[in-house]
Structures are given as C-alpha cells and as structure tokens.
Amino acid sequence: MSYKHLFFDWDHTLWDFEKNSEHSLRKLFKDLDLAGLGIPSFEDFYPLYLVINEQKWELYRKGEIDKATLRASRFKETFAHFGVVADEVAWTLEQRYIEETPYGQHLIEGTKETLEALTQRGYKMHIITNGFTESQTIKFTESGLKHYFDLLLCSDEVGVNKPDPKIFRTALSRTGATRKESLMIGDNLVADCVGARNQGIDQVFFNPRSLRHTEKFTFEITRIPELLEFLK
Numbered sequence: 001m002s003y004k005h006l007f008f009d010w011d012h013t014l015w016d017f018e019k020n021s022e023h024s025l026r027k028l029f030k031d032l033d034l035a036g037l038g039i040p041s042f043e044d045f046y047p048l049y050l051v052i053n054e055q056k057w058e059l060y061r062k063g064e065i066d067k068a069t070l071r072a073s074r075f076k077e078t079f080a081h082f083g084v085v086a087d088e089v090a091w092t093l094e095q096r097y098i099e100e101t102p103y104g105q106h107l108i109e110g111t112k113e114t115l116e117a118l119t120q121r122g123y124k125m126h127i128i129t130n131g132f133t134e135s136q137t138i139k140f141t142e143s144g145l146k147h148y149f150d151l152l153l154c155s156d157e158v159g160v161n162k163p164d165p166k167i168f169r170t171a172l173s174r175t176g177a178t179r180k181e182s183l184m185i186g187d188n189l190v191a192d193c194v195g196a197r198n199q200g201i202d203q204v205f206f207n208p209r210s211l212r213h214t215e216k217f218t219f220e221i222t223r224i225p226e227l228l229e230f231l232k
Contacts (some may be wrong), residue, residue, distance in 0.1 A: 015106075118148075197218075
C-alpha cells in the first residue's frame with residue numbers, strides 16, 4: 001500500500017501525556033498543599049486521579065458529558081475519594097493544571113527522529129486529537145514538533161470526538177487526502193483505530209503496553225520508530 005497522508009493522534013501517541021501530567025501535578029500538589037487538606041501523598045493521589053480522569057475522558061468521547069463537566073468534576077471526585085471537600089481548591093488545581101501542563105516537553109520515545117525520517121521520505125503528516133483546542137495548540141507549539149504537520153484538528157473544533165465519522169471526514173476534506181492514501185496512527189483502540197477502520201482508512205494501533213485485544217488492524221506497533229519499517 002502506498003500512503004501519502006499520515007494522521008496521528010497526539011496525547012499518548014506522540015506527546016507523553018503521563019510524564020507531562022505527572023510533572024505538572026507533582027508541582028501543584030506541593031504548591032497548593034494538598035497534603036494539608038488530608039490527601040496522604042502525591043503517590044496516593046496521582047494513580048487515583050489517572051483512573052478518574054480516564055473514566056471522564058471515556059464519557060466525553062462517547063458524548064455523555066461535555067468539556068465543562070469533565071473539567072469541573074475530575075479533581076473534585078479525586079478529592080472525594082480521600083474524604084476531602086474543597087471545591088475551590090479543586091477548581092484552582094484544574095485551572096492551573098490546564099494552564100501549566102501544555103508547556104511540558106516530554107515526548108514518546110523516538111518521536112522526533114521518526115517524524116524527521118518520515119518527512120524526509122515525503123509523507124504529509126497531520127494531527128487528529130480529542131483534546132481541547134486551547135491546550136492542544138500550546139502543546140503543539142511548545143513540543144517543537146509543529147513544523148512537521150500540515151493540520152492540527154481538535155475534536156471541539158468539529159463538534160464531535162473520535163471515533164465519530166465526522167472528524168475523520170473533516171480531516172480528509174481539509175487535507176485533500178483520499179481514504180486509500182491515508183493511514184491513522186494512534187494509541188486508542190476504539191477512538192483512533194476502529195474509528196479510522198470504519199471510515200475505510202488503514203490503521204496503526206500504537207500499543208506500547210502490548211494490551212491484549214481481538215481487533216484486526218492494518219498494523220500494530222509497540223514503539224513509534226517501528227513505523228519506519230513499513231513506511232518506506
């Protein structure tokens with residue numbers, strides 16, 4: 001198959017969400033004295049937050065909650081698990097987290113070298129993300145990767161989230177790409193890969209943890225540089 005257009009997910013695929021998030025929240029845990037509220041430690045707080053945040057994002061991807069609800073509830077609910085009611089602090093944490101985290105510069109291992117090689121090989125590259133435009137735009141610029149891509153398409157700009165067909169159709173329309181010459185690369189089995197497959201777009205499932213599944217995708221990789229093995 002001869003591809004011309006590569007569509008990448010952003011968070012967890014190229015931009016290391018976990019490392020950037022942990023760095024930011026570790027600092028904010030101390031700055032806002034969350035231990036003083038009754039949360040035992042950052043090591044207790046952070047894993048629980050990750051679980052709750054992913055639950056909220058899953059609801060958001062399905063259209064069951066909106067952006068405002070996600071933002072208003074994730075830290076508040078994390079606090080509640082420790083018996084802490086401090087809505088004002090939770091909202092301050094949310095605001096500062098959203099303001100500061102996008103400036104993180106940790107990338108998934110091998111990202112920059114792989115994008116450079118793919119550029120040299122003549123591929124047109126684009127981003128399709130379910131993230132929020134205001135934060136994704138900062139991440140995109142601060143990451144040092146912006147110049148590799150022709151399009152940054154955020155779901156809130158389209159009004160739907162991956163795997164909704166509309167976001168894939170919008171991406172194809174804006175780039176002038178056809179389905180047959182396009183490849184979607186992402187870490188989310190449903191949002192990225194099933195979504196693309198349902199639109200007749202070939203897929204790469206980026207599966208760094210080697211999670212078991214029963215889906216059939218065009219390609220599956222555990223490291224981003226593996227793209228260079230079949231994108232000649």
